[in-house]
Amino acid sequence: MGNKSLVPKRCIKFSETSTLENKEVMHRKKNLIPRVPWIKGLKKPLIDFTIPTIELPYEAPHKYLLGIILCAVIFLLGGGIYNLAETPLPMGQTPEGIIIIFPELSEQFLIESLIASLFIGLGAGGCYLIWFTTRFAYDTRTSLTLLIIGITLTLIAAGGILVMYDHKIKVSRSI
Numbered sequence: 605m606g607n608k609s610l611v612p613k614r615c616i617k618f619s620e621t622s623t624l625e626n627k628e629v630m631h632r633k634k635n636l637i638p639r640v641p642w643i644k645g646l647k648k649p650l651i652d653f654t655i656p657t658i659e660l661p662y663e664a665p666h667k668y669l670l671g672i673i674l675c676a677v678i679f680l681l682g683g684g685i686y687n688l689a690e691t692p693l694p695m696g697q698t699p700e701g702i703i704i705i706f707p708e709l710s711e712q713f714l715i716e717s718l719i720a721s722l723f724i725g726l727g728a729g730g731c732y733l734i735w736f737t738t739r740f741a742y743d744t745r746t747s748l749t750l751l752i753i754g755i756t757l758t759l760i761a762a763g764g765i766l767v768m769y770d771h772k773i774k775v776s777r778s779i
Contacts, residue, residue, distance in 0.1 A: 674728060682721030683712050705768060707775040716768070723764040730757030 642648045679685075687693065696703045696713035704719070706712050712720075733754030740747040 678721050678724050678728065681724050683717040684721070686712060687714055687717050705772050705775065707772075709772060709776050720765065720768060723761045723768070725761075726757050726764075727761030730754045730759075730761060733757065 690711075694706070694711065694713045696706070696715055702715075703713065705716050731754065733750050735754075737747045737750045737754065740750065
């Protein structure tokens with residue numbers, strides 16, 4: 605038994621009650637519960653009266669929501685609603701071969717819509733890379749590489765859309 609037998613029982617009870625009182629005091633301070641009188645000899649219940657909080661996760665679904673919105677915008681700008689509404693689906697197949705761009709401004713083929721959506725997605729990805737370079741402000745090599753890739757993607761997308769539109773206008777004027 606060693607050291608326990610040398611310590612008087614009063615000291616053990618005093619130290620146990622003092623730690624219990626310290627726990628109660630810390631519990632009250634933590635939860636801001638007022639001190640309530642209690643009958644000695646009965647164990648005081650330690651009830652947590654704090655209001656539960658509901659927290660959103662740090663990686664909130666805004667990233668997924670932003671991706672869904674971006675896909676919907678690309679779908680709309682690429683002419684997805686027109687392709688869904690048009691029956692039969694304009695595929696661009698003729699006896700002479702496959703036509704990629706419809707010769708009139710008011711209509712489009714499915715492949716034209718997909719290519720336009722691809723270019724719009726490339727432009728959005730390029731703009732995202734340009735924005736993402738700001739996170740590497742102190743790493744100039746990474747920042748410059750991402751900036752060049754982002755500008756290149758954006759220019760390719762803008763050029764591709766302009767070439768498609770220019771070709772569509774030239775073909776529609778010749779008819």
